[in-house]
Amino acid sequence: xxxxxxxxxxxxxxxxxxxxxxxxxxxxxxxxxxxxxxxxxxxxxxxxxxxxxxxxxxxxxxxxxxxxxxxxxxxxxxxxxxxxxxxxxxxxxxxxxxxxxxxxxxxxxxxxxxxxxxxxxxxxxxxxxxx
Numbered sequence: 001x002x003x004x005x006x007x008x009x010x011x012x013x014x015x016x017x018x019x020x021x022x023x024x025x026x027x028x029x030x031x032x033x034x035x036x037x038x039x040x041x042x043x044x045x046x047x048x049x050x051x052x053x054x055x056x057x058x059x060x061x062x063x064x065x066x067x068x069x070x071x072x073x074x075x076x077x078x079x080x081x082x083x084x085x086x087x088x089x090x091x092x093x094x095x096x097x098x099x100x101x102x103x104x105x106x107x108x109x110x111x112x113x114x115x116x117x118x119x120x121x122x123x124x125x126x127x128x129x130x131x
Contacts, residue, residue: 069097074104 018033027033083094
């Protein structure tokens with residue numbers, strides 16, 4: 001775990017009513033810290049309304065998984081790293097989560113055009129068919 005994340009979680013836990021070693025970092029107040037928050041309820045009562053207020057509907061926990069996978073791919077992380085991070089059993093499942101961002105598509109296009117145009121890395125080895 002990244003040190004900054006660890007520090008943020010410890011800080012959060014220090015501010016909750018349930019600080020004991022057996023208590024959860026995000027405790028259920030109803031269960032006096034002995035059980036975690038109900039994630040389905042958090043999604044329905046907090047996260048989805050927040051997104052809906054800015055016009056984004058249909059947000060679920062997998063929305064965040066897709067976002068994380070796409071962000072890691074956009075940052076150049078290897079597919080096997082992304083697979084392991086998302087805890088998928090195989091790359092086929094991981095690939096369903098990844099999307100090319102507009103920025104990554106533009107970057108790929110720039111690289112391709114630069115390789116093809118005169119002065120690009122392929123200009124010296126172009127056949128006479130490409131002029």
